[in-house]
Amino acid sequence: MNFRQMLTRSKRELPCVIAFGVLLLALALRAPDFFDPQNLRDLLVNTAPTLIVALGMTIVILTGEIDISVGSLFAVCSVALGWLAKAGVPILVLPLAALVIGAVLGAGNGWLVARVGMPSIIVTLATYIAWRNGLLWITQGAWVQNLPAGFQWFGLSQRGGETLIVLSAVILLIAFAIALRHLSGGRAVYAVGCDREASRLAGIDARRVVFGAFVLMGALTSLAALLNDVRFSAIPSNLGTGLELKAIAAVVVGGVSITGGSGSVIGALFGTALLGSIGTALVFAGINPFWEKAIQGAIILTAVFADAAVSRLQKHVHLDFSRAGSA
Amino acid sequence: MSFDTSLVRADRISKTYEGVRALRDVSFDLRAGEVHALVGENGAGKSSLIKIITGATQPDQGTIFIRNQPVDDLSPRRAKELGIAAIYQQPALFSALSVAENLALGLEEQSFWNRVNWRARRSRAQKLLQRVGAVISPEAEAGSLSMPEQQLVEIARAIGADARVLIMDEPTASLSDRETENLYGVIRQLRQQGVGIIYISHRLEELTKIADRVTVLRDGQVIETRSMAGISREELIRLMVGRELAMVFPKRAAAPGDVALELCNLCCAEAGVRDVNLVVRSGEIVGLSGLVGSGRTELARTIFGLTPPDSGEIRIKGKPVQIASPADAIACGLAYVPEDRRRHGVISELPISANATLAILSRLSRGGSIDFAEETRIASEYLRRLRIKAPSLHTSVGTLSGGNQQKVALSRWLATNPSILVLDEPTQGIDIGAKAEIHALIGDLAAQGMAVLMISSELPEILGMSDRIAVMHEGTIVGVLDRAEATQEKILNLALGHSAQNGALLGEPTQ
Numbered sequence: 001m002n003f004r005q006m007l008t009r010s011k012r013e014l015p016c017v018i019a020f021g022v023l024l025l026a027l028a029l030r031a032p033d034f035f036d037p038q039n040l041r042d043l044l045v046n047t048a049p050t051l052i053v054a055l056g057m058t059i060v061i062l063t064g065e066i067d068i069s070v071g072s073l074f075a076v077c078s079v080a081l082g083w084l085a086k087a088g089v090p091i092l093v094l095p096l097a098a099l100v101i102g103a104v105l106g107a108g109n110g111w112l113v114a115r116v117g118m119p120s121i122i123v124t125l126a127t128y129i130a131w132r133n134g135l136l137w138i139t140q141g142a143w144v145q146n147l148p149a150g151f152q153w154f155g156l157s158q159r160g161g162e163t164l165i166v167l168s169a170v171i172l173l174i175a176f177a178i179a180l181r182h183l184s185g186g187r188a189v190y191a192v193g194c195d196r197e198a199s200r201l202a203g204i205d206a207r208r209v210v211f212g213a214f215v216l217m218g219a220l221t222s223l224a225a226l227l228n229d230v231r232f233s234a235i236p237s238n239l240g241t242g243l244e245l246k247a248i249a250a251v252v253v254g255g256v257s258i259t260g261g262s263g264s265v266i267g268a269l270f271g272t273a274l275l276g277s278i279g280t281a282l283v284f285a286g287i288n289p290f291w292e293k294a295i296q297g298a299i300i301l302t303a304v305f306a307d308a309a310v311s312r313l314q315k316h317v318h319l320d321f322s323r324a325g326s327a
Numbered sequence: 328m329s330f331d332t333s334l335v336r337a338d339r340i341s342k343t344y345e346g347v348r349a350l351r352d353v354s355f356d357l358r359a360g361e362v363h364a365l366v367g368e369n370g371a372g373k374s375s376l377i378k379i380i381t382g383a384t385q386p387d388q389g390t391i392f393i394r395n396q397p398v399d400d401l402s403p404r405r406a407k408e409l410g411i412a413a414i415y416q417q418p419a420l421f422s423a424l425s426v427a428e429n430l431a432l433g434l435e436e437q438s439f440w441n442r443v444n445w446r447a448r449r450s451r452a453q454k455l456l457q458r459v460g461a462v463i464s465p466e467a468e469a470g471s472l473s474m475p476e477q478q479l480v481e482i483a484r485a486i487g488a489d490a491r492v493l494i495m496d497e498p499t500a501s502l503s504d505r506e507t508e509n510l511y512g513v514i515r516q517l518r519q520q521g522v523g524i525i526y527i528s529h530r531l532e533e534l535t536k537i538a539d540r541v542t543v544l545r546d547g548q549v550i551e552t553r554s555m556a557g558i559s560r561e562e563l564i565r566l567m568v569g570r571e572l573a574m575v576f577p578k579r580a581a582a583p584g585d586v587a588l589e590l591c592n593l594c595c596a597e598a599g600v601r602d603v604n605l606v607v608r609s610g611e612i613v614g615l616s617g618l619v620g621s622g623r624t625e626l627a628r629t630i631f632g633l634t635p636p637d638s639g640e641i642r643i644k645g646k647p648v649q650i651a652s653p654a655d656a657i658a659c660g661l662a663y664v665p666e667d668r669r670r671h672g673v674i675s676e677l678p679i680s681a682n683a684t685l686a687i688l689s690r691l692s693r694g695g696s697i698d699f700a701e702e703t704r705i706a707s708e709y710l711r712r713l714r715i716k717a718p719s720l721h722t723s724v725g726t727l728s729g730g731n732q733q734k735v736a737l738s739r740w741l742a743t744n745p746s747i748l749v750l751d752e753p754t755q756g757i758d759i760g761a762k763a764e765i766h767a768l769i770g771d772l773a774a775q776g777m778a779v780l781m782i783s784s785e786l787p788e789i790l791g792m793s794d795r796i797a798v799m800h801e802g803t804i805v806g807v808l809d810r811a812e813a814t815q816e817k818i819l820n821l822a823l824g825h826s827a828q829n830g831a832l833l834g835e836p837t838q
Contacts, residue, residue, distance in 0.1 A: 182699075184692040191685060194674045201633070201671050202685040202739065203657040261676055 012255035013267040015306055019299070020274045023281060031284035039280065045162045045231070047276040048169035049224035050246055051269065054254075055176050056220035057247040058268040059213045062180075064193045064260025065113060065120040067214065070221045070247060072131035073105050074240030077222035079135060082144035082235040085151045098226040099219045105131070106218015110211040120214075128244070135237055144235040154230055165227045172220070176265045189213065193260030249296065250275050253303040275299065332359050333395055334492050334523040335380060335411070340389035342375055342547075344756065349375040350386070350547045357492060357523040362514060364534045364555065365527045367544035368567055368819070369619050369784035370755075373527055376544070377494055380525070381413050382406035394491075412485035413494040418477035422470025426480055427452035429469050434487045455483040459513050475506045482513060493517065494525045499533060500620075511537055529618055529823055531560045543567055561816075564823075568786060568815035576791030577770040583608035583794065586645065587778035588661075588747045590630070593639035598625035599802045603639070609746065612769065612779040614793030616786070617822050622802035623782045624666060627749050630780075631663040632656045643747070657686060662745035664736050666752040666782070668729075672736035675725030679717055680706040682724050683738045709738030714764060730761025737768070747778045754788065766792060786815045798822050 010017075027034040053070055060067045077098060084097055112123040153161025180186035191199040192209045199206050229235050254271025256263025278299075279292040335357040342350040350372045357363050365373050378384045380391065382401035390397050393409050420429050430452045431443075452465035461479040469477060478498060485493055495514075499507045514524060514537060526538055534541060534555060542552040543566040550566050586608050593603040600622055607613045615623050628634050630641060632650040640647050643659050650656045656663070665671040673682050683706040684691050691698055691705075706720050713734040717727055724735050733753065740748065753769065754762040769792060773779050783789045789796055796808045798821035806821040 182697055183695045184688045184697055185695060187681060187685075187688060187697060190677065191674055191681075194676045195671070198671045198674050199685075201631075201653055201663065201665055202688075203653045204685070204688070205652070205654060 010264075010266070011310075012257075012263055013270060014255075016254050016267060016270045016274060016303070020270050023274065023277065027281055027284065031281070031286070034281060034284040039284075041162065043277060043280055044166045047272055048165050049228040050243070050250065050276060051169045051272045052172055052220050052224040052227070053243060053247045054250045054268045054272045055172055055265055056217035057251045058176070058254075058256055058263065058265050059180075059189060060120075060217050061248070061251055061256050061258060062189050062193045062260055062263060063210050063213045064196065065210055065213065066248065066258075067109060067120065067124045067217050068244045068248070069109060069124040069128040069131060070217065071240040071243035071245075072128045072135070073102065073218060073221045074225045074228075074243050075238065076105065076131050076135050077101055077225035078229050078235050078239045079139060079144055079237055081222075081226050081229055082147060085147055086144065088148075091150050091154055094226060095223065098222040102218040102220065102222025102225075103215050104218070105222070106215045107211070109218070110214030113214060114207040114211040139237040141237055143237060145233075147233065147235070152230055152233055161230060165231070168223075168227060172223075173265060173269055180265060185209075185212070190261055193257075194262070246275065249300050252307075253299055255303070255307070257307065258304070271303075333357070333392065334359050335525075336392040336395070337376065337380065338390045338392065340376070340379060340386045340391070342379065342384065342386050344375075348547050350379075353389070353544070353547070353549050355542055355549065355552070357525055359491070359521045359523055360518050361539040362518060362524045362526050362537055364538035364541040365525055365544065366529075366531070366534070366541060366563060366567060368786060371544040371567070372547040373544055374496075375547070377413065377496065377525070377527070380406070380492075381411055381494065407488065410489055410491035411494070412488060412490035412492070414478065414481045414485065414496065414498060416497045416500055418474065418481050420469040420472075420477050420480060422468070424469055425465065426456070426463055426467050426469055426472070427465035429480060430455060430465075430484050430487060434484070451487070452483075455487045456480070458486055458516075459483045460509055475502045475510075478502075478510075479513075486517070490522065492523050492525070494527075496527045497529065498526075499528065499530065507533070531563050531823065534563075564816055564819050568819055576788075577767045583611035584776060585609055587611075587643065588630075588780070589640075589642040589645070591640040591642065593626075593629065593636050593641065595625070595629040595634050595636045597637075598622070598629050598634040600626050600629050600634075600636075601802045603802075603804055605797055605804055605807075607747065607778045607780050609776045609778045610773055611794045612773045612781055612792055614789035614796040615780060615782045615799060616784075616789045616796055616818050617799035619784065621799040621822065623799050624751055625802070626799065627663060627665075627751050627780070627782060630656070630749060631661060657743055657745075660744075660746035661749065662686075662740035662743055662747070663749045664733075664740055664751060664753060666755060668733050668736045673724045673732050673739070675732075676723055678721045678723055679710065679715070679727075679735055680720040682735050683709055684742060686739050686743050705742055706738075709734075709741065713738055713768065728761075730757040730765070733757055733761070733765065737765070741772075745777065747780070748772060750779065750781045752782055752784060755784070786818060789818065790815065 033039070053074070057067065057070065080101055081094060081098055085091070085094060089097060109120070109124055109127055112118050113120045154164060156164065180189065188199070188204050188209050191202070191204055192206045196206045225239070228239070250271035251263070251268045252258055252271070253274060254263065254267030254269065256267055275296050278295055279289060282289045282292055282295075333356050337353060337355040340350050340353045341348070353372065353376060355376065365376070367373050379386050382403045382405055385401070390399065391401055392398070398405070398409070421432065424432070427448050431448045449465050456463050456465065456479070459479050459482050461476065461483065463472065463476055463480065469480065472480065498510060502510060517524065526534070528534060538555045540552060541555050541558065541563070543550040543563065545567060586606055588607040590603050590605045594601050603626055605613070615626070617623050625634070629636050630650070632652045632655050635651045641650055642648065648659050650659060674685070680702050684702050691701055703720060709715070710717065710720065715731050715734045715738070717731060724732055727735065737753075750769065754765055757765070769779060769781065781792060790813055794810050796810070796813050796818060797804045798806045798808070798818055800822055808817060
């Protein structure tokens with residue numbers, strides 16, 4: 001694959017990569033303190049759970065659906081895993097438990113969307129409210145405290161725990177990047193997102209693909225919740241507020257088409273990195289951090305605008321090609 | 328206004344869609360106070376002409392005159408201002424709004440701050456509905472009306488807009504006898520008021536009742552325009568089909584083998600398919616003919632498990648099979664290349680390689696992982712075999728020409744090694760060269776023993792390619808002709824003939 005092909009293939013991710021590059025460059029010039037190892041380490045540990053949720057969101061959005069319940073799911077899983085830890089479930093079993101709990105919750109969304117045929121934005125809006133308020137009712141707002149000694153940092157040193165968190169995110173990122181490209185399931189995700197009816201005609205069970213995407217989304221969210229939990233000595237019951245917006249924004253900014261069918265997890269990585277580092281960057285650049293949300297909003301708008309402009313441009317290019325190539 | 332003046336005149340109109348000539352030098356005129364029938368086979372150019380007269384598309388060459396004034400900037404909006412209204416087979420009303428609101432939308436001054444005068448709106452709706460003889464409450468929700476009622480509302484809207492030219496596309500297709508008579512009454516009344524009506528219909532009998540003149544289109548050309556008086560049904564059919572086959576088709580020595588696909592009393596209410604019986608042998612091409620809407624595509628979709636049958640049986644190589652999904656159908660050795668390839672035949676964002684192997688994805692992967700070498704091998708094999716013209720295997724299919732897209736759609740299904748291939752309009756909208764290549768390919772496939780069921784709206788294609796021809800009408804097969812006995816007239820007679828005798832039954836829902 002030559003350089004030009006690489007550029008064409010990654011044209012959706014490119015704007016975000018460039019934007020991130022520009023941000024880093026600006027910081028290098030104006031606020032080199034940003035690159036202090038401790039700061040970078042904090043940033044990575046903070047962003048890792050968001051990245052994992054963004055991976056799941058990438059899959060869901062690629063199939064042409066959306067999941068806005070992930071913030072609530074994150075809170076439910078955080079608390080449930082805290083309880084399990086307190087009940088004496090060994091720390092090595094917790095990741096497995098996280099996957100199961102998340103998958104089951106995600107399957108609920110998936111069943112309603114794929115089998116019952118309800119629109120995902122409504123289904124997940126409902127579960128977003130239901131899970132969040134159900135959790136509040138059950139916990140009465142109380143935090144999960146007095147966690148067992150081996151819970152924080154998985155019983156490792158803080159350094160070891162942090163490394164494990166970041167490593168998990170990196171491994172998942174690589175696994176999903178490979179899976180989407182090399183597994184037939186990944187191919188099916190793109191096909192279903194591009195054109196559900198055409199995929200059905202090709203013998204792909206589109207409903208199963210969508211269901212699977214929501215199950216994955218749930219499992220990944222729950223895993224992210226566990227990785228987040230172990231950083232603190234107590235688990236608040238209102239975790240994950242706004243997480244769904246963070247994840248969706250990261251995915252869209254990273255070049256994944258909101259209507260499904262195109263984009264990649266690499267895009268989601270850069271989207272997460274760009275949006276996640278803006279806040280810290282502002283602090284280091286000496287700009288009032290109140291601007292963070294405004295700038296994030298502007299980035300999201302720019303990304304969506306660019307996407308619309310590009311697809312309009314591509315339509316014209318298609319027409320030209322079809323004329324040139326007709327024979 | 329004086330009668331016999333020209334309302335609309337099309338002068339030497341030509342239109343080409345993606346290299347396919349839809350209209351060639353078409354001249355047509357409509358006078359005030361006449362009903363001018365427009366007839367022709369599927370794809371003869373009727374709807375292309377209508378689209379130009381209503382301003383939906385612009386002609387490549389030629390001029391449209393409206394009341395003898397040349398109009399070169401015809402848009403849907405301009406056409407409406409000039410008094411041209413069209414009523415299609417499928418009524419286009421806003422189903423959640425009331426009848427009165429629907430009538431108001433096209434007619435009232437459209438300004439955001441205008442206060443709605445509900446009383447005036449209602450009373451005008453009432454008057455317009457009365458004029459077309461409709462007993463409909465203006466408050467009724469448009470979506471709750473029956474098809475003929477909705478149609479009357481559309482006619483009322485056209486009258487309300489002072490339409491001088493009314494285009495009606497198969498207006499009686501879903502009407503009962505009485506409703507049809509009612510509509511004729513409305514048409515005659517409009518005619519007396521000097522309105523010109525372009526009337527498209529496949530029911531040739533009704534033309535003698537209602538039309539003053541008729542223009543026959545074939546292959547995008549006007550064959551003849553003449554007075555309706557004294558023209559017989561047989562003569563019209565002869566004019567519609569013409570004499571010679573326009574294309575050369577591959578010669579094949581047909582040696583059909585065993586029965587590959589057998590349909591026994593196949594019914595699917597959802598798709599409107601009823602009581603279909605058909606046999607396709609391996610090595611045989613069976614053409615499936617019929618008018619648009621006769622249920623050909625619906626039958627194909629039923630066979631392929633997209634709308635599974637309610638009753639009846641599908642047998643493959645003599646064995647009854649249950650097909651509830653496309654995956655089942657593929658497992659049974661069926662392949663279906665759908666019509667409208669842009670929508671469903673290919674996935675235009677994906678590269679050729681992924682498209683060509685989409686139906687064999689599970690076979691292509693080992694432990695879920697795609698074997699890219701195998702994918703490239705298969706895709707490049709078909710690229711070569713079907714002579715697909717593309718820069719590389721990684722080109723996204725959306726950038727290819729129509730003919731090459733269709734070849735990619737075909738290669739996806741050939742890759743499944745099917746024993747039965749169902750093709751739905753395989754050469755629609757494809758230029759002549761690619762068409763001939765696809766015809767040759769279909770011939771080769773049959774010669775290699777594949778059973779082919781080919782849906783086509785082009786009679787020459789059906790006649791040139793098929794060993795036998797099954798003709799559909801109203802969701803069922805009304806006749807099967809052998810290659811030797813089949814003629815365009817016979818096919819068209821079967822496709823239309825049923826409707827001629829049983830026209831009155833058409834309004835009733837078919838079970």
